[in-house]
Amino acid sequence: MSATTLHADASVPDEKQAAAKSAGRRFGALVVRLGAIAAFAAIMAYFVIFAPGFTSTFNLINVVEQSAILGVLAYGMTAVIIGGGSDVTEGGIDLSIAANMGLCAAVYATLLSMGYGDFLSVLAAIAVGMGVGALNAVAVVGLGILPLLATLAVLNVAAGMELTLTQNTVVGASSPLLGVLVSGSFLGISALAWALIVFSAIMIAVIHGTAFGLRLYAVGGHPEAARAAGLSVPFYVSFTYVLSGFCAAVASVLTVSRLSASTPGSGELLLSVLAAALLGTVFSRRFVPTMGGTLLSVLFIGLLANGFQLLNVSSYWVNGVQGALILLVVAITSFARGSEGSR
Amino acid sequence: MTRSMKGVVRALALGLAAACSLAAISGASAEELLLKGKRIGVSAIGTDHYWDLMAFRGIQDRVKELGGEVIALDAGRKDQQQIAQLQTLIAQKPDAIIEQLGNLEVLNPWLQKIRDAGIPLFTVDTATPHAINNTTSNNYNIGAEIALQMVADMGGKGNVLVFNGFYSVPVCKIRYDQLKYVLTSFPDVKIVEPELRDVIPNTVQSAYSNVTDMLTKSPEKGSIGAVWACWDVPQIGATQAVEAAGRTEVKTYGIDGSPEVIKMVMDPKSSAGAVAAQQPYEIGKTSVDNVAKYLAGQKVPPFTFVPAVLINKENAAEKGKPFLDAAEKAGVK
Structure with missing residues (x-):
């Protein structure tokens, strides 16, 4: 973080020195990054060799299914980090995303149980999700509150509304759409796994294949430059929060299908969502969040829990390893970011 | 009816004996029941309360005592995680699965999948039509x-x-x-x-x-x-x-x-x-005994009750002590 500011201040006479320093850092960052990827690869290789049944198609599809909800949420978080900049303290972050999903799931399940059809209930869930996203946008862009604090406040609003709605109880739900998501399959791949595949394809295409996505990176990377180039920074940043709310709503439908109900405690997912979005930066050459990187890290987190279980290693280790990886990646990115200022 | 009565009597005996001496009872049953070479999956929604932790430990200790292998899964009170763990557990094809507490509405479709996969399902304190036996208090x-x-x-x-x-x-x-x-x-x-x-x-x-x-x-x-x-x-x-x-x-x-x-x-x-x-540790152990019996081809009742003790102001000094001793022995305050 301090490295970023240093670079912003770097004036013309210091340029050579800065370039040399930057090259050194860049090399260091490359080594660390490759090291991290090697560690990921080594863990996977270990599972492939030692965990019984790890590579079976059945097991791998299971993992994709288990990763669908986390994946959809992590895309929302990634979009926010891309648009708001990846500075961990002042950049874009949406701490409310998991609680928002809980609220959307509660709305969806409650409406279904009241007899409204899928169409209306899904629409309502999406409206609520995007509404909460818009609230984030107003707080961050309109009121200029630090995203970390603004979305923390909105997290509490969403969690409180969910509790009010469900009274902290389990709301059972069933509908034709949920039936398809639970038991449907196509080409031997289950509906939930397809949901992740299709959603991933859309997100990757939009963020990495369009001018819109490129501008979003510009807004997050260099707001001043983006503004000078005539981009409406507030619009792009607001968009990411609303998109994040949309992702929460989509994930809520998936979660209700998987649990046959809306249940309290969705907020617990936040750490994994953050982990996925932050770990994903390791897969990018410039340490920026990418949708592809997020997908890889979501699958990695899923495979980690799966592999440990297959090896009969205590599930308590999964949290520890996940936490350690976040720490490692945040440390690497903060260290490496110095080389990125002068790009 | 007679079978369930037998279960109650047996459970009563177990509970009484346990109150006197935990070691003696396990030694006695170990001769008849064995889980050698068997893998038993255990899924608990969480272990953050005394009851949950003790039952979870009782299951694991008993499986090991009987020579089996445990796949112990604690979902940390996260429904998503418990479902993922059960899904992977089904793919691991253990010889039996013991499920301990959780949201029935969430669990039932997955417990059905366990049965569909041909894996015998036993529950602890969780009444579901999918379980062969539910071990619990009355x-x-x-x-x-x-x-x-x-x-x-x-x-x-x-x-x-x-x-x-x-x-x-x-x-x-x-x-x-x-x-x-x-x-x-x-x-x-x-x-x-x-x-x-x-x-x-x-x-x-x-x-x-x-x-x-x-x-x-x-x-x-x-x-x-x-x-x-x-x-x-x-x-x-x-x-x-x-x-x-x-x-x-x-x-x-x-x-x-x-x-x-x-x-x-x-x-x-x-x-x-x-x-x-209640006697959660005994409940966990008794559930494993039911698994062992079932895998040995014996019939088990749909539910087994492990007795609980009402501790009130009058009998507390006498009735409370064995429970506190058992907790201390397990290293829980």
Whole structure:
């Protein structure tokens, strides 16, 4: 973080020195990054060799299914980090995303149980999700509150509304759409796994294949430059929060299908969502969040829990390893970011 | 009928013996029951409460004692994680799965999948049609006994604050329904409406503030006679609140027998009136014995009851001690 500011201040006479320093850092960052990827690869290789049944198609599809909800949420978080900049303290972050999903799931399940059809209930869930996203946008862009604090406040609003709605109880739900998501399959791949595949394809295409996505990176990377180039920074940043709310709503439908109900405690997912979005930066050459990187890290987190279980290693280790990886990646990115200022 | 009676008798014997000597009983059964070469999957929704932890440990210890291998999965009270763990567990094809507590609405479709995969399913304290056997306490008994104790202590009249946040949890439903049933015979004992809601997490803090609020709302002494909860963690908060408010005429009642609550009941000055103490460790072990029997080709009843003990102000010193000793032995305060 301090490295970023240093670079912003770097004036013309210091340029050579800065370039040399930057090259050194860049090399260091490359080594660390490759090291991290090697560690990921080594863990996977270990599972492939030692965990019984790890590579079976059945097991791998299971993992994709288990990763669908986390994946959809992590895309929302990634979009926010891309648009708001990846500075961990002042950049874009949406701490409310998991609680928002809980609220959307509660709305969806409650409406279904009241007899409204899928169409209306899904629409309502999406409206609520995007509404909460818009609230984030107003707080961050309109009121200029630090995203970390603004979305923390909105997290509490969403969690409180969910509790009010469900009274902290389990709301059972069933509908034709949920039936398809639970038991449907196509080409031997289950509906939930397809949901992740299709959603991933859309997100990757939009963020990495369009001018819109490129501008979003510009807004997050260099707001001043983006503004000078005539981009409406507030619009792009607001968009990411609303998109994040949309992702929460989509994930809520998936979660209700998987649990046959809306249940309290969705907020617990936040750490994994953050982990996925932050770990994903390791897969990018410039340490920026990418949708592809997020997908890889979501699958990695899923495979980690799966592999440990297959090896009969205590599930308590999964949290520890996940936490350690976040720490490692945040440390690497903060260290490496110095080389990125002068790009 | 005879089979389930046998189960009850057996469970009674087990419980009694366990109270005297845990080591002796396991030595005796180990000769007949074996799980050599068997892999048993164990899935628990969480182990953050004394009951859950002890049952989870009882299962694991017993499987190892009988020479089996345990795949122990603790979902950390996250439904998503428990479902993912069960899904992977089904793919691992263990010889049997023991499932311990959780949201039935969430679990049932997955328990069905376990059976569809041809894996014998056993449950601990979780009544579901998919399980071959559910090992638990006799919650009908427990619910009636604690309700009767409460009514007796109240002298057959007064108002009760009731925590009813977990009616969707089957054992809580039974205990609550039993309370209601007992109260039909005592029309002068009234439940204060609206009922209170116990929550997870922050159960103690939340119960403390709920009860404090209600005592403030009914300031005259004697306007509230008792606090009831279907488990004993809210009872901790309720007891602290009653004592802090100086309203010691209010007594608290709960179920499970966490060591902290047993100590409260044993303390003559405490407002904790009674607690029905279960034997979660024994319940876990007994469930494994049922698995071993089933895998050995013996028939097992659909449910097995492990006896609970009502600890009240009169018998606390004598009845409470074995429970505290067992907790200490397990390294739990």
